[in-house]
Amino acid sequence: MNGSFSTKKVIIISFLLLSFFVCLVAPFTFLKPIQNITLNDKNKLVPSITKVKVIKKAIEKPLHDVILPNFSAIIDVKEKKKQFFEFIRPAIASQNAQLLNLRGQLEQLLSRVSLEEPLSDEELNFLNDLSKQYRVSKNYSVLQKLDELLIRVDIVPESLVLVQAANESAWGTSRFSRIGLNFFGIWCYKKGCGMVPSGRNDGAKHEVAAFKSVVANVTHYFKNINTNNAYRVFRVIRSDLREQNQPLNSEILATGLLHYSERGAAYVMDITDMLRHNQRYFN
Numbered sequence: 713m714n715g716s717f718s719t720k721k722v723i724i725i726s727f728l729l730l731s732f733f734v735c736l737v738a739p740f741t742f743l744k745p746i747q748n749i750t751l752n753d754k755n756k757l758v759p760s761i762t763k764v765k766v767i768k769k770a771i772e773k774p775l776h777d778v779i780l781p782n783f784s785a786i787i788d789v790k791e792k793k794k795q796f797f798e799f800i801r802p803a804i805a806s807q808n809a810q811l812l813n814l815r816g817q818l819e820q821l822l823s824r825v826s827l828e829e830p831l832s833d834e835e836l837n838f839l840n841d842l843s844k845q846y847r848v849s850k851n852y853s854v855l856q857k858l859d860e861l862l863i864r865v866d867i868v869p870e871s872l873v874l875v876q877a878a879n880e881s882a883w884g885t886s887r888f889s890r891i892g893l894n895f896f897g898i899w900c901y902k903k904g905c906g907m908v909p910s911g912r913n914d915g916a917k918h919e920v921a922a923f924k925s926v927v928a929n930v931t932h933y934f935k936n937i938n939t940n941n942a943y944r945v946f947r948v949i950r951s952d953l954r955e956q957n958q959p960l961n962s963e964i965l966a967t968g969l970l971h972y973s974e975r976g977a978a979y980v981m982d983i984t985d986m987l988r989h990n991q992r993y994f995n
Contacts (some may be wrong), residue, residue, distance in 0.1 A: 796884050864947060
C-alpha cells in the first residue's frame with residue numbers, strides 16, 4: 713500500500729509541476745517573435761527595422777521642347793497671375809491681330825460684292841480656301857460665304873481667353889499644360905494624339921491633345937471657338953454685338969460658352985467671376 717501511495721504521490725506532484733510550468737509559459741506562447749534582434753551601441757537588444765522598398769513613379773516627360781515657367785513654385789498669388797497672363801498673352805494678341813486682318817479683307821470683298829462688282833479668280837480662290845478652313849458650305853453663293861465667314865472670322869476678347877486658360881490649366885500648373893502645352897482642355901480622338909486622362913471612363917477613347925508650342929495651342933483654341941457647332945451661340949452673340957456697334961464684352965460672350973465644359977452653367981459662372989476678380993490684369 714505504501715509503495716502504491718508513493719507512486720501516486722509522485723505522479724500527482726509531477727502533474728502539478730507540469731501544470732505550473734504550462735501556466736507559467738502559456739501567456740508568452742501567443743506573442744509574435746521579434747525578428748532580426750540586434751545589439752545597439754550600448755549592447756542592448758533592439759529589433760532591427762525592416763526597410764520597405766519604395767517604388768518610384770516614373771516622371772512623365774514633356775511632349776514639347778518649350779521651357780515653361782514653374783508656376784507651381786510662385787507662392788504669391790498676385791505674382792503668379794501676373795506671370796501667367798504675361799506668358800500666354802502674346803500668342804493671344806497675335807492670333808487676334810491675324811483675325812482682324814482677315815476680317816478686314818472679307819469686309820472689302822463684301823463691299824464690292826454688294827455693289828455687284830465681280831471678284832477675280834485669285835479673290836475667289838482666297839474665299840473658297842477660307843470657307844474650307846472655317847467649315848462654310850461650298851454650296852453657298854459668294855455673298856452667303858462672305859456673310860457666314862464674317863460671323864466666324866472674328867476675335868475673342870483677350871480677357872476671356874486669358875481666364876479660360878487660367879481656369880482650364882489651374883494657372884499653368886496642370887499636368888496637361890505642363891506636359892502637353894494644352895492650356896484650354898482641348899480633346900482629340902486619335903490614339904496617341906495626346907495624353908490619356910487618369911479618370912477616363914471605361915470605353916472612352918478621347919485624349920487631351922498635346923501641342924508643340926503655345927502658339928499652336930492658342931491657334932487651335934481660336935479655330936475651335938470659331939468653327940465648332942457647340943459654340944454657334946457664342947458666334948451669334950458676337951455677331952449681334954458687331955451689328956449693334958457694341959464692344960465685344962467678355963462677360964456677355966461668356967454666356968455662349970455653355971457647352972465648353974461638362975459643368976455647363978457652373979462653368980460659365982466661374983468664368984464670369986474670374987473676369988470680374990482679375991480686371992486689374994487686363995489693362
